[in-house]
Amino acid sequence: LTVQVTNDAVQGNTDATATSKLTVIVKGNPECTSTDFQTYQAQTNSLPGTFDDGRVSVGPYDSLELVEVDPGRHVEIHIRYINTVVVVRQIGRYFTFSIRMPEELVNDSSSNQDLQLCVRGCPQSEIINYQEYLALRKYVPSAQDVSNVQTGTEPAPAVTRSHAEKVCRDAKLTDFYFDSCVFDLMATGNQNFTLSAISSLMDVLKLHPSAAR
Structure with a gap:
């Protein structure tokens, strides 16, 4: 699982930043989903109700599923075979997102960059005091x-x-x-x-x- 976040300065303001683009990439898993990556991309004024390939579920028993809770405002990506949920909301022009993932998976990812936001938080250069x-x-x-x-x-x-x-x-x-x-x-x-x-x-x-x- 890889989550990429783009933050931009809020329109007309230099003090605050907000998330304007979010990409979730679920790596291929032939046993649980498919051999292909599944990508979800949200950007300003666009919170799609499907993955990039148009699907909403992949694998047996919907082991990977995108649920459109409130169209255009709230989606959830359920990655059931690793007990993980990614929640994405669009409020106005910007996004919020939250993740629930087993602690052992987060710790196992601490050696790579895929989940550095979960492990280390925002990069120092992007933190506002x-x-x-x-x-x-x-x-x-x-x-x-x-x-x-x-x-x-x-x-x-x-x-x-x-x-x-x-x-x-x-x-x-x-x-x-x-x-x-x-x-x-x-x-x-x-x-x-x-x-x-x-x-x-x-x-x-x-x-x-x-x-x-």
């Missing part, structure tokens, strides 16, 4: 801060921190998902990112119930 971003905007802007915004040396947040925190708190988000929601709202003003945080949390709780403890 959202905690620093929020810390710098923790207090009411000073006169100097306002001056910096007016002269263009410091970008103004799309919404105030207090408003962003209220929206994300009302959405029942906690921990990382709360911080992510606040950052995205302040950086973009796009309410779709609140929905992204909600759906990501829901997917994690569904795929990994122990995360709720």
Whole structure:
């Protein structure tokens, strides 16, 4: 299994990035699916309901199956012979995705690049220090801060921190998902990112119930 993700800067914003393209490649397995690779590609404004070859299932007992939960918004790829599920959602122009995979398979993959996102997380070059971003905007802007915004040396947040925190708190988000929601709202003003945080949390709780403890 290989998952490739492309992140782009959010339109009209230099602080935030979001996933604009996602490719899932399931390697051939003649005993469980077929000898051929199966590829699924989603990109902005396109969340297909089939694999690239037009099929929705491969192998006996649907051992590899693509389920269109909500057309154009939510698909799931079930790779049953390795007890793995990939959930892909399109919210606005961008995507969220979650994976459930047995720990031993993830650990076995730590020596190659196919699942580096699962094993190591995002590359350092693509990580935004959202905690620093929020810390710098923790207090009411000073006169100097306002001056910096007016002269263009410091970008103004799309919404105030207090408003962003209220929206994300009302959405029942906690921990990382709360911080992510606040950052995205302040950086973009796009309410779709609140929905992204909600759906990501829901997917994690569904795929990994122990995360709720």
